[in-house]
Amino acid sequence: MKRTELVMGMPVTVELAADGGEAEAVVTAVFDWFVEVDRTFSTYKAYSVISRMNAGTLRRRLPAAVRTVLAAGVAMSEATGGYFEMRRPDGQLDPSGYVKGWAIDEAAGILERRGFRDYCIEAGGDLQTGGHNAEGKPWRVGIRNPLQPGEVVKLLHVSNAAVATSGTYERGEHIYDPKTGRAATDIASVTVVGPRITWVDVAATAAFAMGGEGAEWLARQNGLEAYVIGHDGQATFTPGLSQYL
Amino acid sequence: MKRILIAIVVLAGVGGLIALLSFHPKAKPVAAARTKSQVVAQASASPTAAASASPASGMYKDGSYTGSAVGGIYGTVQVQAVISGGKISTINFLRMPSGGNSTQVTVMAQPQLLQEAVQAQTAQVDTVSGATQTSEGFEQSLSSALNQAQA
Numbered sequence: 001m002k003r004t005e006l007v008m009g010m011p012v013t014v015e016l017a018a019d020g021g022e023a024e025a026v027v028t029a030v031f032d033w034f035v036e037v038d039r040t041f042s043t044y045k046a047y048s049v050i051s052r053m054n055a056g057t058l059r060r061r062l063p064a065a066v067r068t069v070l071a072a073g074v075a076m077s078e079a080t081g082g083y084f085e086m087r088r089p090d091g092q093l094d095p096s097g098y099v100k101g102w103a104i105d106e107a108a109g110i111l112e113r114r115g116f117r118d119y120c121i122e123a124g125g126d127l128q129t130g131g132h133n134a135e136g137k138p139w140r141v142g143i144r145n146p147l148q149p150g151e152v153v154k155l156l157h158v159s160n161a162a163v164a165t166s167g168t169y170e171r172g173e174h175i176y177d178p179k180t181g182r183a184a185t186d187i188a189s190v191t192v193v194g195p196r197i198t199w200v201d202v203a204a205t206a207a208f209a210m211g212g213e214g215a216e217w218l219a220r221q222n223g224l225e226a227y228v229i230g231h232d233g234q235a236t237f238t239p240g241l242s243q244y245l
Numbered sequence: 246m247k248r249i250l251i252a253i254v255v256l257a258g259v260g261g262l263i264a265l266l267s268f269h270p271k272a273k274p275v276a277a278a279r280t281k282s283q284v285v286a287q288a289s290a291s292p293t294a295a296a297s298a299s300p301a302s303g304m305y306k307d308g309s310y311t312g313s314a315v316g317g318i319y320g321t322v323q324v325q326a327v328i329s330g331g332k333i334s335t336i337n338f339l340r341m342p343s344g345g346n347s348t349q350v351t352v353m354a355q356p357q358l359l360q361e362a363v364q365a366q367t368a369q370v371d372t373v374s375g376a377t378q379t380s381e382g383f384e385q386s387l388s389s390a391l392n393q394a395q396a
Contacts, residue, residue, distance in 0.1 A: 125373070125375040140371045155368050165376055189376060215358055216358070219357060219358055222330050235363050236359070237359055239357055
């Protein structure tokens with residue numbers, strides 16, 4: 001079964017290789033989780049914990065989930081040499097770059113704890129897969145062409161792996177190099193494949209902010225493979241990507 | 246067919262000396278170069294060399310591989326390549342002409358990258374990975390634009 005809903009300001013799709021009432025119920029639980037994450041972390045909703053922190057009006061102890069995410073933000077900043085930050089150039093806290101991947105990863109946990117091991121959870125173009133698709137084969141993930149958004153330019157076969165892409169399309173230049181405060185524009189998109197979406201998503205964001213250095217940085221990260229598309233239509237990729245082709 | 250090409254560019258005192266090393270894991274020839282101040286190592290390999298199936302492994306098998314001793318203009322050089330996580334992590338100079346100050350090169354900027362032109366695919370997919378599609382910012386922007394339009 002497969003269900004798509006608009007949550008966290010983006011289309012989120014949960015697909016299970018299984019069907020039936022139990023599958024429907026667990027997918028509903030996953031969407032409930034995403035709604036809860038959005039209520040807590042959205043920078044668009046004035047009542048969210050993050051919005052109230054930014055406004056200086058939060059009058060209660062931080063929820064455990066927020067503390068977890070903020071602590072992870074510090075660790076991710078260190079792991080990327082400062083190329084991944086949870087603060088915008090204007091100083092406002094914006095953990096959304098981490099929250100999406102983390103929310104997907106937790107959602108995968110919800111499915112696995114209930115015995116569903118064959119799934120694909122995709123939120124706004126980033127995804128975590130478990131096991132196989134309904135045909136019993138690895139999940140087939142297309143990489144969207146950043147220069148021609150209706151087009152797929154690479155086909156990956158992933159099982160128990162995550163895929164995330166950072167780029168300039170869809171929303172324009174939305175990733176900033178935290179070190180310069182300028183939009184990162186050297187490359188059109190960075191797609192990263194690895195075991196868990198949390199780190200994969202952060203790595204894609206950081207590599208994109210690095211611009212031309214991003215591909216080399218990714219090549220040095222253990223367990224991560226990358227497909228980087230330049231504005232000239234040339235792709236640069238790690239040799240290990242072949243395991244997913 | 247695991248073939249590693251290691252190009253070691255050496256900045257020597259009098260002019261630069263460039264040696265191209267052909268290096269095979271099962272002990273094959275290794276050429277060499279003399280170091281004086283700086284050693285920059287680069288590695289590349291043919292695309293077909295990437296055949297491994299385990300997620301963590303890279304282009305090469307982990308281990309230490311020693312090349313044969315090779316005579317150069319300045320003397321005999323023998324190197325050892327250490328492969329870690331499927332990638333070249335270190336090159337040790339087992340023998341090198343006197344006068345060099347570096348006996349170990351940690352291969353930092355050592356990514357091995359391939360290139361291709363992007364090509365449209367027609368195969369069926371389960372899902373697509375692309376940069377974030379967000380509707381909320383769009384909706385907010387639109388609503389603020391509409392508010393202005395009302396004024």
